[in-house]
Amino acid sequence: MPPAKKPFHIAICGGGLGGLALAIGLLPHPHITFTIYESASAFGEIGAGVGFGANSHKAIQLLSPALWDRYRTRATFNGWESKSRTWFDFQVGAGPEEGKRIMEVLMDSAETQSTCHRAHFLEELVGFLPIDKVAVMSKRVVSIEQPEGEKVRIVFADGTDARADAVVGSDGIRSACRPFVVGDDPALQPRFTNAYAYRGLIPMDLAVAELGEEKARNRQMYLGPNGHILTFPVAKGNMLNIVAFHGADDKPWEGPWVKQDQKEAMERDFEGWGKNPRGIMKLLKSPDVWALYEHPPDAPSYHNQNVALLGDAAHASTPHFGAGAGMAFEDALVLSRLLPLCDGPADIQRAFKAYDAVRVPRTQAVTRESRKQGLVLDMRGEGVGEDLEKLAASLNKN
Template identity: 85%
Template sequence: MPPPKKPIHIAICGGGLGGLALAIGLLPHPHITFTIYESAAAFGEIGAGVGFGANSHKAIQLLSPALWDRYRTRATFNGWGSKSRTWFDFNVGAGPDEGKRIIEVLMDTKETQSTVHRAHFLEELVAFLPANVAEMSKRVISIEQPAGEQVRILFADGTDARADAVIGADGIRSACRAFVVGEDPALLPRFTDAYAYRGLIPMDEAVAELGEEKARNRQMYLGDNGHILTFPVAKGNIMNIVAFHGTDKAWEGPWVKQDQKEAMERDFAGWGAAPSGIIKVHLPPTSPPPITAHKLTPPSSSNPPTSGPSTNTPPPPPTTALTSPSSATPRTPAPPISAPAPAWPSKTPWSSHGSSPSATAPQTSSGPSRRTMLCACHARRRW
């Protein structure tokens, strides 16, 4: 009989999709305990739709067959069965050939592509976590590793914690990254001379403006200095929009900007019927939506911001259960874990990540919010 494995305690800094997926993957290992430290007051996700390809699907299945079952109840695929192998249809978005299909990019028959609302998937991840494994309102500010001792994590509220290992999943403004790669300005995230408008619109409005095929299946529109992609989420009830635009100007002012309707219309003026239709339903003439940007890395001298049946029928209920190891070390009770956003329709307030632990945004309608994010795109230098 092999000797028992040495107990290991891991600190997971960040309670987004990556941090919670890691936590679920550790549950079957009884010699490993963990604590999730999340900067917000409740679990939540900024953003809207996110896509998962074949490798991501395999990773979810390896983490937990039960999680894969639950993911499938949330996942959205192309709405037409005849488009099940289509990754994206690429279309001319502006100019004399506007509307012409450039190419239909097909996937291998063994591959699949799905999309999901970030908050909906996060809700499923949270449901798999045992009680008392998360501490909220814990924003990491630095990490220390004294010789021969455990790693020490320091938080903004003046407290600290220790662990045998620390895994950073704390996002683009990661405090953990500096501990690993240092604080050289060349290693900081930097503005990539592009930004993106994000948003969600009800599918019935999208279909009325664009038609069934272009609304219910993944599309890409290419134009001068920009591109727009759309895809269905929320089991085909919502169309997700991401509209990218390039710039040769430095990013000025705060990363968070409100009410940018005129800016979006100006950026995509002269584009064709489909892109203009997307903007039309996205920006109704009344009650223009606030458009915001993530405040990622503050500008500084060293880092200037320079036709077929639907395929979205839910699968049968999951038959596999995932439980916490009975031998796990008891942990200090933490505040109750709350999932951020129930499936639409709902009027329940939801929580989102932000620099303020208590940042919340109310869901005030029975459909998707028309709130949009104007996101400054960033990248990390390779080293």
């Protein structure tokens, strides 16, 4: 028989979707213990709807078939059976051709995309774990250090610290774990992408009354000059999720990254848009606006010594492929397969190097292409602009 593997302990810093997914993936391996350190006093997600595509679905299934079953109890698909394969119906949202259909982008099969309310999915992830035994709340990480030959030390804002054989930083775009991995190079810090998005939810009955059954119950995207609006059902079809993107015209973002109650600003930005976009704006009572930041896709590595980054802490991206959460689940899946192969703490860096080899090129390609896609959707794409035929060709390609 092979020798028993030496036990080791992992600190998961950040209890969002990606961090909890990694914890679930490690549960079946008794030689690996972990602690989840969450900065908030309770688990919770900001934002509303989140989308998953085919690769994300596969990642969830491979992490845990039981988790996939739970996800499906929360997932929402297009409301009409005839639209089961529709990724989005694209149409012109403003200007003389307002209302004209650009194209319907179809997926390969009916279950290659779904949406879910973030908070609802987080509830399922939390319920999957022995939270009282593995999570410590109100622990905001401020720094990471690893003296040579020693365990990783995590320092918290409350003055306490903890040690672990390895750390996985899943603490978001403004990660406190990231500086230990990528350093303080300004070129690798979060950068504003010259765009922002208004977000909110509308009760489905009101959406149907305003937009009609087809446009309310199925995924739609309205494209216009310097902006686009996407809508999709969430909460098992009881709510319509709205995300209205707008360009910032190369102006720097000022103030908090998320601002509440921005209805007047939203109406100014989308003044002159068509009937359906105006109807959506009318129903959104107090939307938040989110500045869209990304990590430049140039980091040479997502790990340093025994510290690795996951999800937005590693590769925050604009959301124009709906792939951000899915990338975090892919990260979690890869780490949950590599770490159990370690015979002990001495092998952890080898696992993290293998993680780098597959995740860095994929996630950075998504970041680059998502930024380009956002310009296409705002009718500002290079070589595409407002030409509807070129738009259709570009959308079908992506």
